[in-house]
Amino acid sequence: MSHAMKITGATRLYPIIGDPIAQVRSPETISGGFAAKGINAACIPVHVPVDRFDVIVPALLSIPNVDGALVTVPFKTRIVAFADRLGEAAQTIGALNALRREADGSWTGDMFDGAGFVRGAERKGERIRGRRVALFGAGGAGSAIAHACAKAGVQSIDIIDKDASRAAALAAKLNAAVPECWVQAATTVSRHTDMIVNASPVGMRDDDGMPGEIPRLSADTLVGDVVIAQAPTALIRHAIACGCRWVDGRDMHAGQVDAITNFFCHGTRSG
């Protein structure tokens, strides 16, 4: 992602909006994705305080050289009101993280957190289809990953969340949206599991330990962790110790860059 970035008067803008904003990586990675495609466009960080969302966001979307936007915490649900249509993931989850302007001026939104995870795994040569998944965390990231895994053909997903009703609600939603995948709330990792994903915040702090009780894993278990930390999380260290292949938060972000850049560039806008 070291493509030279050059912003000119003709550059098309894709603000990433969030609060806070300084920590986001998309200005580098998404802009790098545009540069790699030879497109004069850039992702720029726009700090939107929660109490100014309703003033700043409509104004940003009315700027003619803004062709899309990325959305991060805490606006992934709130931004849905600005989309004229939603992709399937966004519609199922009720949240989105990318918006693009169509040729007619309308806005299409979709959620790429889950697609980023799946694509990040595929980029490392991992198979997703047919897996029996144990997923920790039924929040925003967990919902998106569960949906993307179901769409990618996993056999089953056990959703483990300390809020059991949240896990059950997500399971019900996914069973309705993707009936060919079996999703249920669970409290432990079943011995049939061959893919474990942490989509909870556990692991963000060095001393966090595991997101739950994790058994000794067979080497064919694929391990995923959404956390982006300086050092490998306890879960990823465990995967390595068990000889497993793994996908971490950086892989997921890299996979999402592809997916989002494609989403932006395959729009029907006239430019």
Next chain:
Amino acid sequence: MSHAMKITGATRLYPIIGDPIAQVRSPETISGGFAAKGINAACIPVHVPVDRFDVIVPALLSIPNVDGALVTVPFKTRIVAFADRLGEAAQTIGALNALRREADGSWTGDMFDGAGFVRGAERKGERIRGRRVALFGAGGAGSAIAHACAKAGVQSIDIIDKDASRAAALAAKLNAAVPECWVQAATTVSRHTDMIVNASPVGMRDDDGMPGEIPRLSADTLVGDVVIAQAPTALIRHAIACGCRWVDGRDMHAGQVDAITNFFCHGTRSG
């Protein structure tokens, strides 16, 4: 100005607003100025349609990581309403092209079109002080250059504009603001003139010719032309033919980059 630009989540933004916007150079030059100073800030092009100015501009200025703005045609006068205080040039001319946010959240504006011209000349080693100037054009650029030249110590300015009342009004304004410089409306280039500046649009088209009747020039005459064109304008070609030193639109823009970058970086904002 080939410093590597890198936009991260922590980059501070300085939108340049105008309609149209694709032709502006500041995203490259001003961002280059920030990069040369080692500051993580960027100038980004923001197209503001005239009829959305009142929605987009207040929203932009309320974004916490927007620390300033550049303003180009047709908003240099209209933007004045957003400044809490004005530098002397902006106050005299009633227009501004740069705004910066102060530590208390208020906005200071100033006009650098004229300072850019003077600094552009100085960067080429030219003396401004003591000159007897003939200036073509009493519009926005002419007003700014006349004010900056008066402040830089020229002895006199003859303002030549096909709208004689506009030239007279500018002369009156400058005589009041900078009494030590003698400014008057004129219709021809006096033989005492040792500096000629074109601040009219004449020269933007290849076949435009001269901005007015220009005599044979002595080699100590300094010639300036605000026009940025592919090839030297007829006035600059005449200067070269007469053995004169000259300052063109590119020199003026380069001089303005220094002045505006300093204005932005010498603000009192806390960052």
